[in-house]
Amino acid sequence: MSVWRAGAFVFATLLPLKAAAAGQGGGVAPDRIQIVYEVPTTEAYRALHDTLRQERVLERVGAIVGLARLPARLTYRLKECAGETNAWYAPESRSITLCYELVDSLHKAAPKTRSPAGVTRREALVGPVSQILMHESGHALFHxxxxxxxxxxxxxxxxxxxxxxxxxxxxxxxxxxxxxxxxFATNGKDEPVDQAAFADSHGLSWQRFYNLACLAYGSDKKAFGYIVARGYLPKERAQGCGEEYGQVAFAFETLIGPHLRVKPGRGDRLRHAFRSAARGR
Known part of the structure; x- marks a missing residue:
């Protein structure tokens, strides 16, 4: 599959509804979120740039983060990174960078149709892009x-x-x-588990896999029951996942909640605020 076709497939389905630009709904401040799609010099990424921009990938995440009363402008930037497969938040420039190289690597690592575990190509492309952008947004919110x-x-x-x-x-x-x-599982297969890995500021890929699985199961045991039923999450860990999710929810509502432009309580109102922002409503 070409880069253009892969990009069109992934980002046309990133969220089911077209999102408005940051600042057009959900209480988002338009002067606090800046979106930049840099034109890549590598010809292979040009069509990818066009597709990502057309599908407003950065705007969707920016709309969620823009629900917070940010004291300064936060920039989301898609750029070519001289061969570096990465994404990061830079405090000095208050900017989040997503590299074309990273998006391209996700396309190459995704299954052609469906993995042996049942993960579809769409899931393998949409999931990491969403997680990576929100992870870096977490760093931005902390700062x-x-x-x-x-x-x-x-x-x-x-x-x-x-x-x-x-x-x-x-x-x-x-x-x-x-x-x-x-x-996370794909990265974990080839990840060296040595002293340097344990000393890294990031958790091991398999640790991140189980932490995500636990929070998902803890958030809704019915919707994510298959995670335990299929053996992806040990039952011993699963027993405490409701409490783990509750701890994260409490921390978010206590530490970040007061900064939100909307004042949703725990549960449905919070979910509605996030969904509306991501969908531009």
């Missing part, structure tokens, strides 16, 4: 809102990403969880 962190920041960013994305509706949440789990 811009002076959110206190107890533990590793990378783990906390994963938790913010998981919590936010699990609010987007059952079908979308399952797509993101399945695809992100595939991404």
């Amino acid at each position: 811009l809102l002076d959110v206190p962190i107890l533990g590793r920041e990378e783990d906390a960013a994963d938790q913010v990403a998981a919590f936010a994305l699990l609010q987007l509706g059952q079908q979308e949440a399952r797509t993101i969880v399945n695809g992100s789990a595939y991404y």
Whole structure:
């Protein structure tokens, strides 16, 4: 499949509804979210640039983050990174960068149709892009809102990403969880488990896999019951996942909730706010 066709397939289905630009709904401040799609120099990425921009991939995540009262402008930037397969938040420029190289690598790693575990190509592409952008958005929120962190920041960013994305509706949440789990599991197969890996600020890919699976199951044991039933999450860990999800929800509502432009309570109102922002309504 060509880069253009892959890009069109992935991002036309990233969310089921067209999203409005950041600032056009859900209480988002238009002057606090800036979107930049840099034109790549590599010809193979040109069509990918056009598709990503047309489908407003960055705007969708920016709309969710824009629900917070940000004290300064936050920039989401898609750019070519001189061969670096990466994404990051830069505090000095208050910007989140997603590299074309990373998106292209997700396309290459995705199954042609469906993985042996049943993960579809769409899930394997949509899930990681959503998780990566929200993970970096977590770093941005910690910095811009002076959110206190107890533990590793990378783990906390994963938790913010998981919590936010699990609010987007059952079908979308399952797509993101399945695809992100595939991404972590694929990375984990070739990941060296040595002293340097344990010293890294990031958790091991398999740890991130199980943490995400636990939060998903804890958020809705019926919708994500297959995670335990199929043996993807040990039953011993699953027993405490409701409590783990509750801890993350409480931390989010306590530390980030006061900064939101809307004042949703726990449960349906919070989910509605996130879904409306992502869909531009």
